[in-house]
Amino acid sequence: MITLLRRFNSVALLAVATSALHAAPDVHPALPNIPDHVFQINDFGAVPNDGQDDTAAFTKAFAAVSAAGGGRLVVSSGDYHTGHLELVGRLDLHLEKDARLVFSTNPDAYRIQDRKFNPLIAATGVDDIAITGEGTLDGNGQAWWNEARAFKDAARARGDANEEIGRPRLLIIDKAKRVLVQGVTLTNSPQFHFIPSRCEDVTVRDVTVRAPHTAPNTDGIDPSASRRVLIAGCVIDTGDDNIAIKSGKPEHGPVEDMVVENCTFLGGHGMSIGSETYGGVRNLTVRHCTFEGTEAGIRLKSSRGRGGLCENLTYHDLTMRNVEVAIQITSFYPNKTTPKPGVADPLPATRDPRTPAWKNITIRDVRSTGGTKTAGIIIGLSDEPVSGITMENVYIEAPVGLRVAHTRDITLKNVELKIAKGEPWLVEASAEAPRVLK
Numbered sequence: 001m002i003t004l005l006r007r008f009n010s011v012a013l014l015a016v017a018t019s020a021l022h023a024a025p026d027v028h029p030a031l032p033n034i035p036d037h038v039f040q041i042n043d044f045g046a047v048p049n050d051g052q053d054d055t056a057a058f059t060k061a062f063a064a065v066s067a068a069g070g071g072r073l074v075v076s077s078g079d080y081h082t083g084h085l086e087l088v089g090r091l092d093l094h095l096e097k098d099a100r101l102v103f104s105t106n107p108d109a110y111r112i113q114d115r116k117f118n119p120l121i122a123a124t125g126v127d128d129i130a131i132t133g134e135g136t137l138d139g140n141g142q143a144w145w146n147e148a149r150a151f152k153d154a155a156r157a158r159g160d161a162n163e164e165i166g167r168p169r170l171l172i173i174d175k176a177k178r179v180l181v182q183g184v185t186l187t188n189s190p191q192f193h194f195i196p197s198r199c200e201d202v203t204v205r206d207v208t209v210r211a212p213h214t215a216p217n218t219d220g221i222d223p224s225a226s227r228r229v230l231i232a233g234c235v236i237d238t239g240d241d242n243i244a245i246k247s248g249k250p251e252h253g254p255v256e257d258m259v260v261e262n263c264t265f266l267g268g269h270g271m272s273i274g275s276e277t278y279g280g281v282r283n284l285t286v287r288h289c290t291f292e293g294t295e296a297g298i299r300l301k302s303s304r305g306r307g308g309l310c311e312n313l314t315y316h317d318l319t320m321r322n323v324e325v326a327i328q329i330t331s332f333y334p335n336k337t338t339p340k341p342g343v344a345d346p347l348p349a350t351r352d353p354r355t356p357a358w359k360n361i362t363i364r365d366v367r368s369t370g371g372t373k374t375a376g377i378i379i380g381l382s383d384e385p386v387s388g389i390t391m392e393n394v395y396i397e398a399p400v401g402l403r404v405a406h407t408r409d410i411t412l413k414n415v416e417l418k419i420a421k422g423e424p425w426l427v428e429a430s431a432e433a434p435r436v437l438k
Contacts, residue, residue, distance in 0.1 A: 029201035032128040032178040037071030048078020083109030089126030095135025105143040115166030130180040144190035167191040197224040213267040215239035225252035237266035244272040247279030254280035270296030281310040291320040301333040307356025320368035327376035331356040364392040371398035380406035410434035
């Protein structure tokens with residue numbers, strides 16, 4: 001039997017609870033400690049714009065920097081063609097204006113085995129890494145995207161559930177302390193642009209990330225299992241999540257103590273957490289950001305078997321224009337697995353450690369105008385409701401209202417949903433009635 005939705009007649013709802021302000025503290029990551037030695041890539045045989053493979057020149061230059069105890073490697077303006085690069089510790093790879101590293105489309109330049117690839121640029125187990133300047137890392141991804149689309153189309157035609165084919169990432173920095181990426185442009189990655197994984201003290205400042213909106217799986221910045229992370233002043237315009245915070249393995253630890261501020265999100269799927277959250281996410285602040293035409297604004301997504309505890313998440317002073325879905329908090333990912341209104345969760349309540357849990361979320365001073373799909377969804381699980389949400393000073397315009405199911409302890413103050421058709425709040429019987437504060 002389908003349970004009818006409980007509808008709220010008032011457009012202005014929601015609020016500030018005392019539990020509301022679990023705001024994460026400001027984050028001030030330590031910066032890399034790099035000596036003043038300066039090296040020029042042209043001294044190692046790299047010639048700009050000659051179309052030759054400069055992988056060996058970069059490898060020699062990195063070795064020289066390492067032998068000197070660290071320093072800055074300056075890449076002058078022009079195009080440099082290269083394959084896989086492995087960064088050393090205490091290195092500042094400095095790309096001058098109009099310098100461009102163009103990465104090979106030859107899979108053998110990155111292949112580990114079969115369809116498993118090294119990233120285009122990697123740093124593993126070394127500390128004090130910087131990539132700075134006004135230049136560009138160009139992943140040259142078009143050939144990879146074409147292959148990925150063709151593989152997916154063929155898999156669907158066969159009825160094969162495996163629709164994805166391996167592709168390299170642009171930049172992965174793993175198990176490093178004191179990381180700085182500043183000023184550069186990351187573009188056209190075959191898949192995911194930048195992953196800081198298992199890192200401490202990461203600063204990403206004034207970086208531009210761009211890929212066509214149709215380019216598959218081209219996430220912008222995906223912090224994973226890292227702590228003390230600051231992403232500030234970035235412009236991200238991609239074909240997938242603008243930022244996606246992930247923590248797939250509990251032994252690697254959570255993402256914790258992270259701030260995203262003063263960023264602009266254009267094409268892409270929004271400011272995301274998930275879908276892999278088994279290791280946990282805690283103490284996140286997203287503030288003073290603008291969303292223009294993204295698929296989602298605030299996006300928290302996971303599913304049974306991929307989830308974990310995500311708590312103490314604060315979003316404030318956000319401006320959204322022409323965003324499809326302003327707020328999306330769901331334990332049913334991908335979206336096609338979401339039960340219809342009033343229909344029970346088709347999967348059994350397992351209380352597995354990999355069950356998604358969303359707790360202590362504050363959303364305040366958010367304005368979304370010109371929404372194109374829905375105000376949003378907040379949908380938990382019968383055995384793990386979304387809990388402890390505070391919304392204050394929130395205004396959302398959308399064609400359809402906000403759906404709420406399997407939630408508890410929601411508090412609202414000065415929240416207005418301006419909906420073109422139907423009720424603003426679509427609250428199902430499984431949801432605890434929100435508290436509305438004046």
